[in-house]
Amino acid sequence: MNSHADGAANNPRNPFAHVEAAGWGQGLRTLTRITYMNLRHRWQVAIAIGSTFIAAALQLLIPKLLGQAVDQVRMGEGISGGTVEQALWTSALLLLAVSVLRGLFTLAQNYFAESVGHHFAYELRLACYDKIQRLSFSFHDQGHSADLITICMLDIEGVCWYFSTALVRAVLLAMLIGIGAYMLLSTNLELGVVALSFVPFVAWRSSRTQLKLRATWDELQGRLSVLGRVMEENLCGIRVVRAFAAQAYEMLKFERVSQNALALAQERADIYARDTSAMTFSFFFAMGLVLWIGGSKVIAGEISVGTLTTFLTFMTVLQMPVRQIGLMINAFARASTCGSRLFGFLDLDITIKDAPHARPLEISEGTVRFDNVSFAYPGAENRQILRNISFQARKGETVAIVGPPGSGKSTIAHLIPRFYDVTGGTITLDGQDIRNVTLSSLRRAVAVVQQDPFLFTTTVENNVAYGDPWANEPRIERASESAQLHNYILGLPAGYKTVVGERGVSLSGGQRQRLTIARAMMLRPSVIVFDDSTAAIDAATEQRIRSAMRRFAKDRVTIIIAHRLSSVMHADQILFVENGEIVERGTHEELLVKARRYEALHNLQTRPRDDDGAN
Amino acid sequence: MSQIPDPESERKGVRDGTRPPRAVVGSHRIEDEVFGRAFDKNIVRRIWAFVEPYRTKAVIAVVAVLICAGVQLLIPLIIRYAVEHAITPGSRDGSALLAAAGAFFLAILVNRVASYMQQSVIGKMVEVVLFDIRRAMFGHLQKVSLSFMDQTEVGRLMSRLQGDVSSIQEFLETSVLSVGDIALLFGIIFVMLWLDLSLGLLTLSVLPVLFIVRMFWLPSARNAFMAATETNSATNGALAEAIHGVRAVQSMDRQQVNFLLYDDKAHANLKTQLTAAKYAQVMVPIVDTLTGLAMAGIVLGGSKVLNDRIDVGVTIAFLFYIQRFFDPIRSLTLQYSVMQRAMASGKRLTEVLDLDIEIHDRPDAKALSPQMDGSIEFRNVTFGYDPKHPVLKNISLKVSPGETVALVGPTGSGKSSAIALVHRFYDVQRGQVLVGGYDVRDLTQESLGRQVAMVLQEPFLFTGTIFDNIRYHRTDVRRDRVIEAAKAVGAHDFIVSLAGGYDAPLGERGGNLSLGQRQLISFARALVADAKILVLDEATANIDSYTEMLIQKALTKLLEGRTGLVIAHRLATIRNADRIIVLQNGEVIETGNHDQLMAMGGLYFKLYNLNYASFDDLAEEQLDITAQRGGQT
Structure with a gap:
């Protein structure tokens, strides 16, 4: 320096x-x-x-x-x-x-x-x-x-x-x-x-x-x-x-x-x-x-x-x-x-905006579909991040994506709400190409729970209700309860009125992640994407969040990106991504039997030299 | 087909222009007190202490300022002399004119030198003083207790080091100049009265009017200016929030609502700015009117010439003085708020400078030799940040040279405090901490730091290259040692794959590296430090399994041939340790290796059997409780 x-x-x-x-x-x-x-x-x-x-x-x-x-x-x-x-x-x-x-x-x-x-x-x-x-x-x-x-x-x-x-x-x-x-x-x-x-x-x-x-x-x-x-x-x-x-x-x-x-x-x-x-x-x-x-x-x-x-x-x-x-x-x-x-x-150009004849998204089944999707970042077109990604998820289903760091798993999450546009293939929601619907309706339908969420310097309740500022208190509390945050908030000096964020009470990584989960639930999205967003939450709490969200998940598509296998093994479908491609797919049990890479990852995460045997 | 769950009613508000009840942008910032008392003897004394070393320069500057004021006073007098003695019909005298012109040129030459001296000396001296103040504060912060640093937001300290130091700059610069202003003001009054008493009094009669007007104007004007500053920073704060939180805003589709709310703020700001402008400008016609009054008075007073009392020269001199008359008054009233601001800032600066330093080297402190054996011992140690609530209660433990000991226990059990004591971040309340057989309080902090390397839970990287970061303060270490260390901890491969390799610049705090990679670099840094003892707090955040493997290997390498005291979170680390010490509520409850502890069937056995990959997975509930406790204090 x-x-x-x-x-x-x-x-x-x-x-x-x-x-x-x-x-x-x-x-x-x-x-x-x-x-x-x-x-x-x-x-x-x-x-x-x-x-x-x-x-x-x-x-x-x-x-x-x-x-x-x-x-x-x-x-x-x-x-x-x-x-x-x-x-x-x-x-x-x-x-x-x-x-x-x-x-x-x-x-x-x-x-x-x-x-x-x-x-x-x-x-x-x-x-x-x-x-x-x-x-x-x-x-x-x-x-x-x-x-x-x-x-x-x-x-x-x-x-x-x-x-x-x-x-x-x-x-x-x-x-x-x-x-x-x-x-x-x-x-x-x-x-x-x-x-x-x-x-x-x-x-x-x-x-x-x-x-x-x-x-x-x-x-x-x-x-x-x-x-x-x-x-x-x-x-x-x-x-x-x-x-x-x-x-x-x-x-x-x-x-x-x-x-x-x-x-x-x-x-x-x-x-x-x-x-x-x-x-x-x-x-x-x-x-x-x-x-x-x-x-x-x-x-x-x-x-x-x-x-x-x-x-x-x-x-x-x-x-x-x-x-x-x-x-x-x-x-x-x-x-x-x-x-x-x-x-x-x-005068900068805005790359992602509503198409001239964009219409509000209409959701009936809420099916998410990737068809041969490929992606490269703007300005680095020759470096393909994703190649030929195809999968489908229906209402009530959970799709999990795992893979080594840098494999492109998070990118998949970012394509659904059109944070970036695909460079090949299509992503559809109930048959509508996401590029033909209004951004506003798309982003209300797809909630991404980010890995390192941003907290606004305001009260906890305003932060939870960020996407729905008209929400009433019971709804905010319900979402916080599901995210296993309610008891913590009640213990804060001013409860839900406590100011958090940069200039307020600072929350730990896990607490921040739970707050964003509550935030995403407030949006009542059709698709909810967890982008490695439970990494700082302990396994036991994550388990409780998952069961609390069971009813919530029934009406929507859940996509989980994680590296902790305990977070993904209950998914209906697990995709193992490597170098931007889906190399293995199936349920946890199927993959353990047939899939080499998934099994290797599984072995890494269970205890070394543990004679008690994992699980 | 149903619409997406985004009821029309919710959105209608935006179109109506009504604001949702829970939406705010750019939350309120808690500002420091802007204005203090106009004069605080103690603070002025503290600031003076920094000026003192340069007092010769200060004296020169003040003298130069006075000379400049003198010349300003003299020029109209010379003109008057010329008018009176050289060019009035009665006495037309070429040599007198020459003398006047000569005096004039001499005066402006003196002025030129003095004004250069004044500005250059003041400007440079003030800069040096500022840097001295800043250095003193920064140096002091290097020594104050860590518990203070933990409780204080860095942003607050930075605003002391930057904003508050700058208001002292304004104060120092203007205070020397206001010496000149005061001299000029009194000089003009004196000269006018001396030239012609009654004409002088006539002219001066506008002064009280100005003072009274300003007295009424100042309080409301200052409120208007403060309101303008406040709304401006509120608007900027909202903008900064929009920049930093843009992803959250876009992904939750809050743009429309936020735009409306921002418009409210920006519009309020526009209003306060316009009010402030009104207040600032309203003085212009008032001062101009008073100047006009004074000039008219002199012109009329000039008619006294008819009675042969004064002459044209005096009239001209007066006219010149009047044009300079209001400047010092204007700048002096401005100086008042500069002083208030400076006193408020000065108070905050002295607060930093007066912070207690708890850990001192003893006068007879010894340097810890690198040849010491590398043992660590706690003898009946009691310690608490608040002495009434000890975190460690009468703890005794010993780590033999070369041994690796893992500290485990739930959050709040005192693990972090224990390793902080080895490094003497804090002093014990009772008992002793010994390193290499010496009480840490008998050693110099510098030599202790050289022999005890510490790796923190959160890796911290500085802006600069990877090489700079690994080498850190060991500027004597050669490049190949750095590379060797990086290889040893398994960081070499990813480093060379970066553009620039070891000279690759890191983004802010190493933002372009993953957490695991940053961890490896901080391991390499500890290896380069080459200390006998390694104290380590294992990272808790969930690192992906691939990097975790690398880190586990690096850890083994790092502990080779060293005494290690490790706060362990991962079972793999714990099982590799020579000995495990289980802490609970500040007391050692179990000691032994894995098998012994398992056989004991105590807390360790229970923790282990809960079957998680890491002990942290248990602690979240307890963590919540401790966090709440922290939040309330």
Whole structure:
């Protein structure tokens, strides 16, 4: 792991890497798409942009008014009379009015610009949520969860600030700098040029800094997440660390990744410090020049003191927006990278979805049938996982599938609810090809009890009733009783209302598996598949679950995938799968007589050298 | 033909937009307290202890900040000087202008150096301090008692190490800057009053207004901001749940319901975000109005020029000050909530740093030599996590060098505690645990750990390569020893079949390997550690029969030539042991080999005759009882 971090540290960093990576063309397309989506909030956009224009114009009026007032004060010197005083009153009231109005329009500009962003974020969130729920298992199998979290949290945020921090700000800056420059240059060309001389430098410098900081930010996050992982693994594996008395080694590991992150964090602090001080300096430098040259002009009588004041205040007005050019460029770059990742995700194809004319599944007998089914994972088509699998199970029957690890037994379970689509052959339920019925009806009809079930952080009863959130309490309790979980739940601090899961009471592997069995029963499925889902339950309890479920099983097809023979020997039909093919089939007794592989497995599981004899 | 058992009535709710009674997404997270008291002397002192080593730098930073504030104050004064002495009609003076410009350039040069120093020194120093704090906490966690670590969620500790440390960063950075803000604020007030007392007072009269407005604004604004943060994290939590639980959601067809519920959350979030935006923006027109008022006041005050009291220069200087006037006030009020947050975080950090360390090396602790005989002895040991409820009661047992002893007994009998004591994870309440003839409390923990290798029930792998994981902390061990160890435990074959072989990167916690394979790697790790004594807790989870065979063989190999104390679950392991010790309720009730114990007809005989492949198959009921007890405490 250290090699990763070190490798990254040795790479020369290119601050524009992310921009180049996105490609200008694609980046532009992304920005257009974001802009277009923002424009749908027509009224808010109009108010925001309109207010921006007005606020910028008002802001530019202030230096003008101040300069005028100073000249009035100047003129008033030595002269007495009501005219000057009246003019001053007018200026003062105008200043106040303009300030108030500017404040109000800035409020409108900021609020509505943010509001557009928040509405946009809301829409994107829903879109992402929907997409996550629709994307097929083959997508989620690739272990994207960390990326998805980034996309759904950071990328949405990066994109939703685009309108206020990039688009509106661009309008504002263009107005301020454009009109400001025009006003200055038209007042006095020479002094105007001097006053504006800092603009290109600061604009360039701040853009460069921001892009550099942005690029190093990604890098820093990477290093910090390495640090986070080292700490987290240490804490999770603290028993291993203590068992090997490896604290010194762990501290060294921590120190190395920590220093690695620290070095970059410090470098960033330095980039920031260097550039801001340079920008401030160039601004003040231009101001000093204006003071000097403008002062000479006043002495020469070319301009008034008021004009000089206008110039100087103009510069203070322009200082902030010019610095913000960098932030704006950064916002564009951020929206472009975040946006391309986000749209890349939202535009993904969903492989498993309802066929155009899909109809709800209709169950009468509930017969499950595999006809010459073969399967390979998407993207690994030349590696056949299943070949020519054919079998049939009727209502009330139990089919068990056994075989060595990696033989493909679990895959069979995953094909029935269409977590994946077969690559050859057909699976039918009461004669209907599962690809021609709606996914929703299929998945309600087929319940898979998973090996490592996911518990939602909520009460036990909500977890049991996950597939049927309208269920009443007696039904939840009945299912829990059948799964041999009821007594355990009653012993919990708040009974059925106890919060379990990641942030609640943690359940043991066996308890989790029993909870999912109860969960599956709540669905009242036509087909129930146990995918190695009793491995962590002891044999005696499993036996009790089986007898409790006897009535339940009478009305449905049960498919059991297991490696413990005691779980499968009562099945009506046992399939022994090896390398994706069914190599032996029959009942327990039949197989013990005729089947070599099944017998070998049986011998493995009975006691070695046991003279009492197994069973 | 009947519809699948999915009554229409149940689904109707979704279409109506009503929410099912039992459905939630993204359950509520229990958040830590966000804001503490604004100032807590003890916490500030603790944080200061980390800054202390860098106090020269801190002083430099503060001086630089003050210089910057000084220059900000000086610039309008220079402009005023220029206006007054160089360019007013009465006194047009080129040399005065030159002097003013010279002073100006000098001031900004000083400013440039000071502002670089300020930001660079603060930025770098704060980073170092943060890493020091984090290192201190992490190092401390390496020593605190295991029972604390067992009871504490790793996520909670991680949020101390990451989130809380970051709020200290914000605090440190802004506190130096707020020194500058305060200096600037008082400087401006002072200079304005000095330039012209009555005009200064006139201008300053807007200040109390701002303070009062902010006083009313702050509490409700903070609530709005907190609500926005809360709903945002609730929405994100629901999203994360959707990502992690996607298989469960899809297989139970909960998408529609969940989408509705998520929409509720996202919409509530939209609302709180908009409210927060309103609160944030409402200050803008207020500050602008006050600025406008002050400017108008100065312009009008300027008419006093008519009475020949002040001049244009002062007016201009005032106008400049007013534009800077509100910045420090704004950032200082923000600083207030930063401080509150930092105090709350600081409190949690010090809680971690103050955790008791129960196991210390004695000052005269000896190193356990690798030449020791490898015996283990318990002499009248009494031990309990809670001293009132001993888990082990007056236990005595001895494992001779080279012997393998199996510990068996129902859950809660004290097996795990016994092996934890050999490694001195905890100290006994009474009696003694001896390793190689020495009381473990007289030995250094480091040397004890070197001689007692431990394999845990749950194999734990670190991110990195397989090679890294087998070698682990023995960085002195060569590659061929690692391969040798892997071969010895029968892991070599599957390792070389992976892409990359020994250098194959493991997924998170070895997620790309099966449980059995991870177990074998942890065996290899123990073999490389090459300790005289091996303490082992056999895995209980049901591993498929094929891998189990491999593990059984590896175990034999691992115990060869070592003293072994094994918590055994499988009958095969038990029967291979030299001696079996049966524990019940913290007491040794039977000792002997398989045949002797069978002949005794006691608990072992009963357990054995229940005819399961593993002793664990018995324990589930008892396990339930102990789990419930654990859940209540």
